[in-house]
Each structure stands twice: as structure tokens, then as C-alpha cells.
Amino acid sequence: MDSQQFKDAATSAIDEIVRYYDTIGDRRVVSNVEPGYLKKILPDGPPEEGEPWADIQKDIETKIIPGLTHWQSPNFMAFFPASSSFPGMLGELYSSAFTAPAFNWICSPAVTELETVVLDWLAKLLHLPDCYLSTSHGGGVIQGSASEAIVTTMVAARDKYLRETTSHLTGMELEDAIAHKRSKMVALGSDQAHSSTQKAAQIAGVRYRSIPASKEDGLSMTGAGLEEVLKQCKVQGLEPFYITTTLGTTATCAVDDFASIASTLAEYAPPDAPGEIWAHVDAAYAGAALVCPEYQHLTASFQHFHSFDMNMHKWLLTNFDASCLFVKKRKDLIDALSIMPSYLRNEFSDSGLVTDYRDWQIPLGRRFRSLKIWFVLRTYGVKGLQEHIRKHVSLGEGFASLVKSRPDLFKILAGPSFALTVFNIVSPGGGEKEENALSREVYELVNSRGEIYITSSVVAGSYVIRVVSANPKAEEKYLRKAFDILVATTEEVRDGKSK
Ligand code: PLP
The missing domain is CATH 1.20.1340.10 (dopa decarboxylase, N-terminal domain)
Incomplete structure (x- = not known):
């Protein structure tokens, strides 16, 4: 051509x-x-x-x-969105035109430098504490996914923990201690955390324990719940070294109690002392809402955490993939992930004056993903992104009001939270088993007809339906249509059952 x-x-x-x-x-x-x-x-x-x-x-x-399956259709209300935009597409187009697997700064200085600049912009926009900025000891790096960010930080945390807790040993003693500790090390996450933490533990070769989320606190993980599990680990001789906390859980968009978790962690293992537990914030979807001041109080404890990740590609109009990981100490990533064979050495890397992002990630090569983020941030501006989030939150509230207007058919179990409404179908005769069966039947029938696409989940024993109003093309008329379909299908299923 x-x-x-x-x-x-x-x-x-x-x-x-x-x-x-x-x-x-x-x-x-x-x-x-x-x-x-x-x-x-x-x-x-x-x-x-x-x-x-x-x-x-x-x-x-x-x-x-x-x-x-048309993720950009306004009738797509499933999972979390994977929002695209025309500026995002233009970023992808230029990125592929300039194709360069820019692993080192010299491989294309603009690829590295734009990434550092836009991730600093983003850290400020999301109201992250200054310690996550490149001008401090931290910085941001674009990963492919929130799962990749968790594996990457878990590997850094594992190596940091082993290094710090065995620094007094040498030779065979050191090797034996590392082998023993590796068999005892455990990564933690709440039972509402995304499965990616468990998967990361599998990949990193460590154990995994889940912490029951508190039903009284809207399925958030709390410091008290964490403390229980830390005590159990101690009794069992296990060594916790990593925890995933969540801002916006997958099933219900619950937010963990960051303040109480930070104080429990400080009590258990003093911060910045050898053997501290690496605390990660997984804000894959709901982190986007931090562009709005009304959500920014949620970052108040983040200076006590070690890393934070959110997907621009979920709710911030940036085409897949653009998972933005911020760490408080970039040295922790570099210590774990830097390998310097002779063929990767160059005068700029040796000078220590440049960033080589290959040392902040698992793969070597990397795409020019910051371009699309830059285009999106500049095209919409801060105000445009805030309007985008607020519109979807307000649509979610409108949808939840419709659901509440039919207590004979539906019961809200969570939300609306970050544009997610979670509900189930009410059984005229009552009983959780009947409600679960009805909810499942309605959900399956709605999806099989293909007019709208929604997802289900099981939350604290209840089969629930999730409707997300955060699609870039979402509008009130589409949510109204979804509600009407849910009403008609519920009545159809319940009538069929009563015959
Ligand atoms: N964390 C949360 C809270 C999620 O909801 C999801 C997916 O929806 C993930 C992590 C995994 O995201 P990714 O596909 O970017 O790995």
C-alpha cells in the first residue's frame, strides 16, 4: 500500500x-x-x-x-464501560504511525517524557498526594490493565519485603531464609476485591487470603476486618506483605475504609520500617470520579499507601488500553524490575538523568499510550471531564429512582454509586431462594433478547442485576428504555411462574 x-x-x-x-x-x-x-x-x-x-x-x-458486542452502544450497561472517544482514537492512530517499542528513553525521548508529563497532570487532576508525582520520589507509568498494575506492584512489594527482612543475612543463610519466607508470604484483599489480586498472588508464587468485607458498612473492607485476618496470619506463621484496597468494587462499587485500614497497617507494621505491608489502591473504574472535587476527600489517606491505579480506559474517554499506575517510591519498582544486559545499556541510562520505563513494568517494549491521554485531557479539559462524570452519576440516580418507584418488583441492594445500580427481583411469596431464581431468569431473558446488555453478580448470597449508566453515549431515554424492558420482563416471568 x-x-x-x-x-x-x-x-x-x-x-x-x-x-x-x-x-x-x-x-x-x-x-x-x-x-x-x-x-x-x-x-x-x-x-x-x-x-x-x-x-x-x-x-x-x-x-x-x-x-x-457493541461496548460503545448506549444500550450497553454491562460490566464497567470501556469508553472510547474520537480524540482517543486519533491518539491511537498517531501512536501506531510512530510505532516504536520505546523501552528506554533514547528509543524515543518523547514517548517517555510525554508519559511523565501527562501522568503528573493526571495525578494532580485526581487529587493524589504530591508523593505520587515524578517531582517527588514517586511517579506514574501506563500499564495495560489494572490486573497488570497489581502483578507489577506485588512483585515489587515481594522483593522489597524479602530484601528488607533478610538484609542481615548472607550466603546459604540468606538463600534459606528467602526460600522459607517465600513459602509463608501472603497477599491480602477483601472478599469484594477484584479477582486480579488472587491471580497476581498465583503469578508471584505467594499465598492469598481474603478479608470479609463488612455488611454493616456497605461491603467495604475496614481496619477492624483487616486486623482480624492479620491476627490469624500471625497465629498461622504467615507473613502478610501486600494488600489490595478498592475504590469502587466490581460488584457494587463499594469504597474501602482507607483511613481505618491505614491505621491498622501502621499499628501492625510501622510504615517505612522493614517488613511494612505494601498497600495498593485499586480504583480501576471509580477512580475516574476523582476528577470531581466532590469525590476528592476519598484520597485523604493515600499518602499512607504505596500505589494507586485507575483505568483511563474505563470511564475517562480514553480508548483501551490506558491503565495509570502511580507509585510513591519509583525506586521500589526499579529495584525489583531493572535488569541491565549490555545490549540495553546506553549513555543516557547510565547517566541516571532519564527514566527508562522498562524498569517500571513487566514487558520490555511499550506503546506510545500517553498520546491518547494527552489528546483526551486537552480536548475535554478538566471541566469537560467533570461534566462527563457528573452526567453519568446523575443518570444513575435517575435510574435508581425508577427502580425504587416499583418496590413491588425490585429491591435496591447497593447504590446508586458511581453510576452503578445493583438490585434484585422481588418474589411475591418472599424468600431469598425464589428471589435469586427470579433475578437470574429475568437477567438471562433480558440479555438473550439483545435489546440491552447488563451483567449480574452474586453479592452476599443474593443474585443481583447490575446496571451501569456510564457509557459515553448514555442518555436518560436509554435508561428509561432499560427500565421499561426490566419491568416488562419481570412481569412476564412472574406471570409465567404464577400460571
Ligand atoms: N479492579 C476492579 C475494581 C475492576 O472492576 C476490574 C475490572 O472490571 C479490574 C480490577 C480488572 O481490570 P483490568 O481489565 O484492567 O485488569
Whole structure:
């Protein structure tokens, strides 16, 4: 493809993408293809001769789009959003045009330097304490996902803990102590924390223990709950070294009690002393709300924590992937993840004057992801992003009011919180078992019809339906439609049951 052919193909592709976005609400939101559908309609191998772009592009509408679930549709109210925007797409376009796996500063100084600048902007925008800024001992780095941020920080925490608690030993004694400690080390998270902490423990080769969230405190983890588990660990000879706290849990958007957790941690293992527990804040989705001053009190205790991560790609209009990890001490990441083979050495790295982000992450190569964040922050501005969040929070409140207006059909179990409403279906005869069965049936029927897409979860024994009003195209009329569908389907299922 030469430059002119690229220009024509790109124009045609952008026209198609704009049409797709303009009509996305008219498509069935969730794909209903059969597993293996694509293999049946694609040839067994690539063509012998190259094909013109026009032929390739035709297959987007006929073969690919039928197999897409339309996350950008206003009828998508499932999981958490993966919001995209046109400025975000332009960032991706330039990023791929400048393709460079910029692992070291010299591999493309702009890739590193823009990342440092925009993540400092973001840290200030989210009201993180100054210790997370690059001008202090901390700094931010873009990861692929919140899960990756947890594995990365857990590995740094593991090595820091081992280094600090065995620093008095040498030789075989040191090796034995490390082997013994590794078998006793335990990562913690609440029973409402995302499964990525358990997975990270599996990858890092350490144990995992969950802390029961407090039902009285809206399923938040508290300092008291943590203390119980720390005591149990002590009795069992286990060594806690890492904890994930959550700002906006996946099931209900609960917020852990950061202040009481910080004081329990300080009591158990004094901060900045050898053997302290690394506390991470997972704000994958709800962290976006920190752009609004009314949520910023939530960061009040973060100077006592070690790392914080939020996904710009969930609720802040930045195309997947852009998970923004901030650490209080960048040295902790670098100590664990820096390896300096001769082929990666260069005068700039040796000078100590530049950042080499390969030492802050698991992979070596990295994409130019800060461009899309830069474009989004500049296009919307602080005010635009605040309006975006507030609109969705207000839509969530409106949806929850509709749900509350039918106590004969629905019961709210959590929220509305950060644009998430969690509820179940009321059984006329009462009883948790019946309600769980009814909620499941309604949920499955709604999704099978494909007019809207929602998710379910099991929370404290109850089968619940989750509706998220944070899609970039969300509007009151779509949430009203979702409510009407839920009412009609609930009545249909309950009538069927009563016959
Ligand atoms: N943490 C929380 C609270 C989440 O809700 C999710 C996913 O929704 C994750 C972590 C995992 O996110 P990722 O896909 O970025 O790894």
C-alpha cells in the first residue's frame, strides 16, 4: 500500500467508523453468533496474492461486525464501560504511525517524557498526594490493565519485603531464609476485591487470603476486618506483605475504609520500617470520579499507601488500553524490575538523568499510550471531564429512582454509586431462594433478547442485576428504555411462574 492508497483507504475506513458510531444504537448490542462462526466463513489460509483494501474493508461489515458486542452502544450497561472517544482514537492512530517499542528513553525521548508529563497532570487532576508525582520520589507509568498494575506492584512489594527482612543475612543463610519466607508470604484483599489480586498472588508464587468485607458498612473492607485476618496470619506463621484496597468494587462499587485500614497497617507494621505491608489502591473504574472535587476527600489517606491505579480506559474517554499506575517510591519498582544486559545499556541510562520505563513494568517494549491521554485531557479539559462524570452519576440516580418507584418488583441492594445500580427481583411469596431464581431468569431473558446488555453478580448470597449508566453515549431515554424492558420482563416471568 503506497501513500496515496493509504490516504484513500484511511478516508474510507474513517467514513465507515463514523457511520458505525452514528448508528451504533440501532444494532443488536450483544453478538449472537455461534462459537466458531468465523472459522466457517474465512479461508483456511492467507491469500497467495495481496488483495485490494476495498475487498478487505467489505468483510468488516459482513464478517466482523456480526461477531462484535457493541461496548460503545448506549444500550450497553454491562460490566464497567470501556469508553472510547474520537480524540482517543486519533491518539491511537498517531501512536501506531510512530510505532516504536520505546523501552528506554533514547528509543524515543518523547514517548517517555510525554508519559511523565501527562501522568503528573493526571495525578494532580485526581487529587493524589504530591508523593505520587515524578517531582517527588514517586511517579506514574501506563500499564495495560489494572490486573497488570497489581502483578507489577506485588512483585515489587515481594522483593522489597524479602530484601528488607533478610538484609542481615548472607550466603546459604540468606538463600534459606528467602526460600522459607517465600513459602509463608501472603497477599491480602477483601472478599469484594477484584479477582486480579488472587491471580497476581498465583503469578508471584505467594499465598492469598481474603478479608470479609463488612455488611454493616456497605461491603467495604475496614481496619477492624483487616486486623482480624492479620491476627490469624500471625497465629498461622504467615507473613502478610501486600494488600489490595478498592475504590469502587466490581460488584457494587463499594469504597474501602482507607483511613481505618491505614491505621491498622501502621499499628501492625510501622510504615517505612522493614517488613511494612505494601498497600495498593485499586480504583480501576471509580477512580475516574476523582476528577470531581466532590469525590476528592476519598484520597485523604493515600499518602499512607504505596500505589494507586485507575483505568483511563474505563470511564475517562480514553480508548483501551490506558491503565495509570502511580507509585510513591519509583525506586521500589526499579529495584525489583531493572535488569541491565549490555545490549540495553546506553549513555543516557547510565547517566541516571532519564527514566527508562522498562524498569517500571513487566514487558520490555511499550506503546506510545500517553498520546491518547494527552489528546483526551486537552480536548475535554478538566471541566469537560467533570461534566462527563457528573452526567453519568446523575443518570444513575435517575435510574435508581425508577427502580425504587416499583418496590413491588425490585429491591435496591447497593447504590446508586458511581453510576452503578445493583438490585434484585422481588418474589411475591418472599424468600431469598425464589428471589435469586427470579433475578437470574429475568437477567438471562433480558440479555438473550439483545435489546440491552447488563451483567449480574452474586453479592452476599443474593443474585443481583447490575446496571451501569456510564457509557459515553448514555442518555436518560436509554435508561428509561432499560427500565421499561426490566419491568416488562419481570412481569412476564412472574406471570409465567404464577400460571
Ligand atoms: N479492579 C476492579 C475494581 C475492576 O472492576 C476490574 C475490572 O472490571 C479490574 C480490577 C480488572 O481490570 P483490568 O481489565 O484492567 O485488569
